[in-house]
Amino acid sequence: MKNIIVLLLCIFLLAGCTEAVKTEKIPVTAGHDMRVHFIDVGQGDSILIESPKGKTMLVDGGVKGAGQQVVSYLKERGVNKLDIVVATHPDADHIGGLIPVLNSIAIEQFYDSGKVHTSQTFEEMLTLIDEKNIPYHVPKTGDTIKFDEDVTVKVLNANEQATDNNDASIVLKMAYGNISFLLTGDAGVSLEKEMMQYDVEATVLKAGHHGSNTSSSEDFIRAVKPKVTILSYGEGNKYGHPHAEVVDRLQAIGSKIYATADIGTITVSTDGVNYAVNGNETTRVKNDNEPTKAEPPTTAIEIVSKDLVTEIVGIKNSGKQAVSLKDWQLISIEGNQVFNFPNLSLQPGKTIYITSGADAREGQNYIKWTTKQIWLNGGDAAQLRNEKGELVSELD
16 A cells, blocks of 8 residues: 555655567467456446456546446446456546445455546545555556456556656556457557557557547557457547547558447457457447537626636626626536635626635635646636536636
8 A cells, every 4th residue: 555655645756667568379268258348438438357267357437427337337247346446547537437436346456557646536546545455556567467367468558757647548458369459548649659669459449538639640550450449438528539530540441440429338258269349330430520519608707717737717707797606616527526616796897716736826816726736737628507507608
């Protein structure tokens, strides 16, 4: 538990290592299948692996709101204990759902990227791991994770010193006989380029970052040569995932595409020689998918500015009458974190600023939310909802 204590108290004691990785072919246990379930958690990732000998691994858990769905899916499969849980990186759409899992399912070992994030979700996850005394590990590039003697699990990337959460992503290549899976988290194009010095060729690819064009470069796709590609994203998501160029690249090499937003949870079964995917190849991957836009503000109150670095959000009353903000909420979408407004009135033409992070301010027209980091620097939409829970304003 030393790693967790260091993370909780210091929030930055990090180290990295990179070395060459090669995946070796291994003998197959005849008559035993491995199943990999890409659970439909909407806009997020959650992957359950059942090994030939009955071992279980969960990679990510989606957003916190999807956590109970993940728990239910595990229990429906008869999974009451997880041998390994992997949190690829600390973004809320990957670790949020692990909190209900930690509260409901026994876990033997927990692997984390080691990348520190001061979000409430991340701190809650670490606290639960500590309270439950779950063995905690921060892997390094080149490590082999012991899982099932018939399955190799290699770490192709892990960087706890990364400046960006996505660049910290634990990337796993799993091989059972001649069938392999490449699980890339949210690894971006720069990481893909680094990983191409290793053996990245895989039968099944979980496309990076939900099909975003920040991942899945043409060179990387051609190096992986996936027969099957899984896109895990939420239908109508505000990011426009999957991006058209990614879909085009996959189609150009003849990879069959399966999307959770289209057919729900996707299961790939293999005996180490052959494989099968449940359901049909997706027919509704939208190359022209556009971000969902918020409805126009229903009042004169709106979010007029949002600085993700300084963590300052400006809210203005453009109307001619004062508006009570009692019981209104400001929401960070990525972390599903909520600020509840105190009993105050915003006067006509005035702007107030909600601040958070280490330099959070208060006084005059500044209101301090928390000294914890709330907003994800790589992109985090803000929503403003009134006392009835109705969406009043949104700023991407």
